[in-house]
Amino acid sequence: MLLTITTTVRPATDLGFLLHKHPGRVQEFRQSFGTATVFYPEAGEERCTAALLLDVDPVALVRSRGKGSPDFSLSQYVNDRPYAASSLLAVALADVFRTARAGRCTARPELPGTPLPLELRLPALPCRGGPDLARRLFEPLGWEVDAQALPLDEAFPEWGQSRYVGLTLRGASRLADALNHLYVLLPVLDDAKHYWIAPDEVDKLIRAGTGWLHGHPERGLITRRYLGRRHSLARTALARLAELGDETEEQLEPAVEEEPPTEDPAAGEAAEEETAADEPAVTTQADAGAEAEAGAAEVRPKALNVRRREAVLAKLAELGAVSVIDLGCGQGELVGALLATPRFAKVGGMDVSSMALTVAARKLRLDRMPDSRRARLTLFQGALTYTDKRLSGYDAAVLMEVVEHVDPSRLEALERVVFGHARPAHVLVTTPNIEYNVRYEFLTGLRHPDHRFEWTRAEFTAWASRVAGRHGYRVAYEPVGDEDPEVGPPTQMGVFTLDQRS
Ligand code: SAH
Numbered sequence: 001m002l003l004t005i006t007t008t009v010r011p012a013t014d015l016g017f018l019l020h021k022h023p024g025r026v027q028e029f030r031q032s033f034g035t036a037t038v039f040y041p042e043a044g045e046e047r048c049t050a051a052l053l054l055d056v057d058p059v060a061l062v063r064s065r066g067k068g069s070p071d072f073s074l075s076q077y078v079n080d081r082p083y084a085a086s087s088l089l090a091v092a093l094a095d096v097f098r099t100a101r102a103g104r105c106t107a108r109p110e111l112p113g114t115p116l117p118l119e120l121r122l123p124a125l126p127c128r129g130g131p132d133l134a135r136r137l138f139e140p141l142g143w144e145v146d147a148q149a150l151p152l153d154e155a156f157p158e159w160g161q162s163r164y165v166g167l168t169l170r171g172a173s174r175l176a177d178a179l180n181h182l183y184v185l186l187p188v189l190d191d192a193k194h195y196w197i198a199p200d201e202v203d204k205l206i207r208a209g210t211g212w213l214h215g216h217p218e219r220g221l222i223t224r225r226y227l228g229r230r231h232s233l234a235r236t237a238l239a240r241l242a243e244l245g246d247e248t249e250e251q252l253e254p255a256v257e258e259e260p261p262t263e264d265p266a267a268g269e270a271a272e273e274e275t276a277a278d279e280p281a282v283t284t285q286a287d288a289g290a291e292a293e294a295g296a297a298e299v300r301p302k303a304l305n306v307r308r309r310e311a312v313l314a315k316l317a318e319l320g321a322v323s324v325i326d327l328g329c330g331q332g333e334l335v336g337a338l339l340a341t342p343r344f345a346k347v348g349g350m351d352v353s354s355m356a357l358t359v360a361a362r363k364l365r366l367d368r369m370p371d372s373r374r375a376r377l378t379l380f381q382g383a384l385t386y387t388d389k390r391l392s393g394y395d396a397a398v399l400m401e402v403v404e405h406v407d408p409s410r411l412e413a414l415e416r417v418v419f420g421h422a423r424p425a426h427v428l429v430t431t432p433n434i435e436y437n438v439r440y441e442f443l444t445g446l447r448h449p450d451h452r453f454e455w456t457r458a459e460f461t462a463w464a465s466r467v468a469g470r471h472g473y474r475v476a477y478e479p480v481g482d483e484d485p486e487v488g489p490p491t492q493m494g495v496f497t498l499d500q501r502s
Contacts, residue, residue, distance in 0.1 A: 404452060
C-alpha cells in the first residue's frame with residue numbers, strides 16, 4: 001500500500017519539516033497490523049516526495065483481532081487488505097503523521113497555515129463507486145482529480161475493470177487539510193470499515209472534518225460510510241455537523257418578503273440524505289424514548305440549531321426590537337432569517353472569520369439581493385474583544401453560540417465591548433448546557449472541537465448575573481430545546497435587558 005506526497009514549493013524540502021520526518025532517513029513505525037515506512041524517493045529544492053509504504057502483516061492482523069484493530073474480521077480470509085490502500089492506510093497515516101495532521105510545526109510555525117502546491121498519489125485504491133465517486137468526493141474540496149479504473153489484469157482486458165482506482169490529486173492545500181481529507185475519505189472510498197467502529201469515531205470524524213465536511217455536498221454519504229453504516233452514529237454526526245451551521249442553501253433562501261421565515265430543517269436534506277432522511281435530525285436518548293412513546297414515524301424533532309434560531313427570533317419580536325445585530329454571525333443563518341422578517345428594519349452581522357463571512361455572503365446571495373433588502377443589512381468583519389463603534393445603535397444584540405468560542409481570559413473584554421460600550425437595550429446570549437451532554441449518544445468531550453468551555457446551568461447563571469450586575473442589566477433565563485427533568489435543556493439562553501434606572 002503506497003501513498004506519495006509531492007510538493008514543488010521552494011524549498012521543497014520544507015515538506016520534511018511539515019511531516020516531521022527527515023528527508024535523509026528511512027523510518028519505520030510499527031502498527032498493530034504491520035509496518036509503516038516513511039522515505040523520500042526524491043528530496044530536492046524544487047521537488048520533494050515523501051512516501052508512506054504500509055506493509056500489512058496478515059498474521060499480526062489476525063492476532064490483533066478484537067483489540068479495536070481495523071478490519072480484523074476480514075483478515076482470516078484471503079483478501080486484498082495487504083495490497084490496496086484502504087482504511088488501514090488511513091489509520092497508519094493518522095499515526096505516522098499525527099503532528100502534521102494537527103497542523104503543528106514548531107520548527108517552522110508559518111508552514112502549516114500555508115497552502116502548498118501538492119500532488120498526492122495512490123496507485124491502487126479500493127473504490128466502491130469507481131472513479132466517479134473519487135471525483136465527487138475530492139473535487140468539491142478543490143482537488144484536481146485524475147482517477148483511472150484499473151483493469152483486473154492488463155493481460156486480459158476482456159476481464160474488465162477491477163474495483164481499484166489509481167488516484168492522483170493535485171491542488172494547493174495546507175498539508176494538514178490534505179491529510180485530513182485522506183484520513184476521512186480513504187475509508188469512505190474503501191467502504192470496508194464495518195467492524196471497528198467505536199463511539200469516538202464520531203468525534204474523530206468531526207475533528208478531522210473541521211472546516212470542510214459540513215460544507216461538502218456529499219457529507220451524508222461520507223458520514224454514513226465513514227461510520228460503517230451505523231445509522232445511530234451517522235445520525236449523531238450529521239446532527240452535530242448541522243449544529244455547526246451545516247445547512248443547505250435552499251433552507252437559507254429567504255422567504256417571500258412579506259412572510260415570516262419558514263424553515264423545515266429536513267426539507268433541504270431530503271433529496272441527498274438517502275436513509276438518514278426518514279430519521280430524526282437530532283437524536284438524544286431522551287428524544288429516542290419520547291419518539292418511541294409517541295408512536296415514532298410522524299414525530300421528527302426539529303434540529304437544535306433551528307429551534308435555537310426560532311427561539312431567538314421569537315424573543316426579539318416579543319421584545320419589540322426593530323434593529324438587531326448578530327455578533328459572531330457565522331455563515332449568516334440568523335441574519336438571513338432576520339432579513340426575511342420585515343419587522344427587523346436594520347440588521348447587522350459581524351464575525352471575526354472572513355471565511356465565515358464569505359460563505360455568509362454567498363448563502364445570503366448578497367450579489368443578487370434586491371436593493372430594498374440589501375439596504376437593511378450591514379455585514380462586516382470584527383472581533384468581539386475590541387471596542388467597535390459599528391456595534392452601537394441597535395436595539396438588540398445576539399450572541400448565539402459564540403461565548404464558548406472565546407478564551408476565558410478574553411471573556412471580560414467581550415463583556416466590556418458588548419455590555420459596556422455597545423450597550424443595546426437587549427442582549428440575547430445562547431450557549432450549550434454541558435449537563436445535557438450526557439444525553440447525546442456517543443459524545444465524548446465538548447460538543448465542538450473549538451469550544452473553549454461549556455457551562456452548567458449554574459455556571460451560566462453565575463456568569464450572566466455577574467455581567468448584568470456590573471453593567472446595569474437585568475437578566476432572565478430561558479431554556480431552548482426540550483427540557484430534560486434531570487439535566488435541563490440542551491441550550492440555555494440569557495435575555496439581558498438594560499435597566500432604565502441605570
Ligand atoms: N452564531 C452562529 C455561529 C456560531 S459559531 C450560529 O449560531 O450559527 C461561533 C462563531 O463565532 C464563529 O463564526 C466564529 O468565527 C465567531 N467568533 C468566535 N470568536 C469571535 C470573536 N472574538 N469575535 C467575533 N466573532 C467570533
